[in-house]
Amino acid sequence: MESLFVNELSKCVRCAGCKANCPTYDEDSTESMGARGRIALLGAFSSGKIKPSAILNDTIFSCTLCGACAGLCPPGVDIKEVIYHGRRLLKKTDKKRKYLRFFTNFYTKRPQLSFKLLSLTQHFLFPYLHKKGILSFRPELPERLFKDDHHVYTVSKKKGRIAIFTGCAVNFLFPHLGETLISVLHRLGYEVILPVGEVCCGIPLRSLGLEEEARELAKKNCGIFSKLNVEAVLSLCPTCTLAMKIDYPKLIGEGINNAMDISEFFTEKTGLSFFTYPVSDLTKVIYHDPCHLKYGLGVTKEPRKIIEHIGLDLLKTTGEKCCGFAGTFCLSYRDLSKSLLMKCVKEYSETAAEAVVTSCPGCMIQLSKESSDKPVLHLIEVIEDAMIPKN
Ligand code: SF4
Numbered sequence: 001m002e003s004l005f006v007n008e009l010s011k012c013v014r015c016a017g018c019k020a021n022c023p024t025y026d027e028d029s030t031e032s033m034g035a036r037g038r039i040a041l042l043g044a045f046s047s048g049k050i051k052p053s054a055i056l057n058d059t060i061f062s063c064t065l066c067g068a069c070a071g072l073c074p075p076g077v078d079i080k081e082v083i084y085h086g087r088r089l090l091k092k093t094d095k096k097r098k099y100l101r102f103f104t105n106f107y108t109k110r111p112q113l114s115f116k117l118l119s120l121t122q123h124f125l126f127p128y129l130h131k132k133g134i135l136s137f138r139p140e141l142p143e144r145l146f147k148d149d150h151h152v153y154t155v156s157k158k159k160g161r162i163a164i165f166t167g168c169a170v171n172f173l174f175p176h177l178g179e180t181l182i183s184v185l186h187r188l189g190y191e192v193i194l195p196v197g198e199v200c201c202g203i204p205l206r207s208l209g210l211e212e213e214a215r216e217l218a219k220k221n222c223g224i225f226s227k228l229n230v231e232a233v234l235s236l237c238p239t240c241t242l243a244m245k246i247d248y249p250k251l252i253g254e255g256i257n258n259a260m261d262i263s264e265f266f267t268e269k270t271g272l273s274f275f276t277y278p279v280s281d282l283t284k285v286i287y288h289d290p291c292h293l294k295y296g297l298g299v300t301k302e303p304r305k306i307i308e309h310i311g312l313d314l315l316k317t318t319g320e321k322c323c324g325f326a327g328t329f330c331l332s333y334r335d336l337s338k339s340l341l342m343k344c345v346k347e348y349s350e351t352a353a354e355a356v357v358t359s360c361p362g363c364m365i366q367l368s369k370e371s372s373d374k375p376v377l378h379l380i381e382v383i384e385d386a387m388i389p390k391n
């Protein structure tokens with residue numbers, strides 16, 4: 001691991017190609033806020049030229065891990081892996097995120113208990129955290145988790161079998177999205193499995209430097225989902241899909257190969273002829289690309305193809321803006337996160353779109369904070385609406 005890290009660092013030829021789409025460099029044009037600067041700092045740290053410090057930690061933890069730099073690097077430095085490894089080495093000295101690490105570790109190990117505790121305390125805890133500026137939004141927890149146990153949703157004439165990887169955001173905050181996905185898959189004739197034992201994808205832990213803890217979760221998920229006899233493992237969260245497909249092989253040497261984004265699944269496996277009816281109260285929309293779907297999984301055309309097939313007018317945007325959510329990043333770097341968000345919102349609010357459609361629950365949380373004039377919808381909601389006949 002250590003030699004891989006040093007090897008990746010040494011590949012950097014300092015060309016600066018990675019700065020082009022970097023949201024943090026775009027916001028604060030200092031060298032250390034782009035990949036090149038972060039790599040140089042980690043190189044100096046690994047060779048002992050600099051010691052851990054609050055400034056070094058802040059620089060390395062301020063990367064959103066969006067992946068926008070990866071495809072721009074001529075020698076192919078695995079920038080995200082370098083950052084993950086740097087965080088692993090720096091976590092002990094990183095006091096600023098000590099409590100965030102503790103709570104993230106706690107909830108990933110005990111999701112049900114965390115949900116109960118948060119449900120009991122949410123009416124004073126969330127307003128308090130919001131007032132203190134720790135939370136920039138007030139979550140509203142649903143009455144129950146989407147996934148409490150193992151479920152198989154059968155259909156009479158089975159066309160195929162699909163497993164859903166629920167993910168924490170859908171489980172805790174957007175259970176209706178999970179129910180909508182089941183409903184769409186049922187209408188298409190698929191049996192749906194929600195297997196017992198699924199845990200957090202591990203990315204929130206890994207992004208905080210908790211590599212070993214993330215590895216344990218990855219092993220658990222692989223052990224469960226790789227054994228299932230299903231056509232695809234679908235998730236409504238691109239970070240979870242990216243973890244299963246791309247990050248797990250690097251972390252534990254195996255991944256969940258049939259993990260797919262829903263837009264890929266519907267365009268490649270089912271065709272779009274099922275989505276034919278006009279969507280309620282919508283004619284013009286914008287599509288917001290989640291970074292992990294766009295840069296990590298290379299999926300940009302499929303959601304647009306679905307939206308256009310449904311007959312919605314898809315308005316053009318620059319399509320290169322990170323919304324600033326980035327998991328635990330938005331809790332550690334509230335000002336930076338808000339600046340990134342406001343750039344997105346400004347661009348979107350200047351269009352005639354009636355809604356913003358995206359494919360990520362995290363982007364939905366973030367964009368909804370400031371996009372009061374346009375509802376923010378998940379693509380699966382639009383798809384379900386387009387399957388229902390209207391009078
Ligand atoms: S992953 Fe994103 S934020 Fe981090 S250095 Fe690359 S482009 Fe910048």
Ligand code: SF4
Nearest residue numbers: 012013015016018073
């Ligand atoms: S694009 Fe790659 S080689 Fe060029 S500076 Fe960035 S990390 Fe280094």
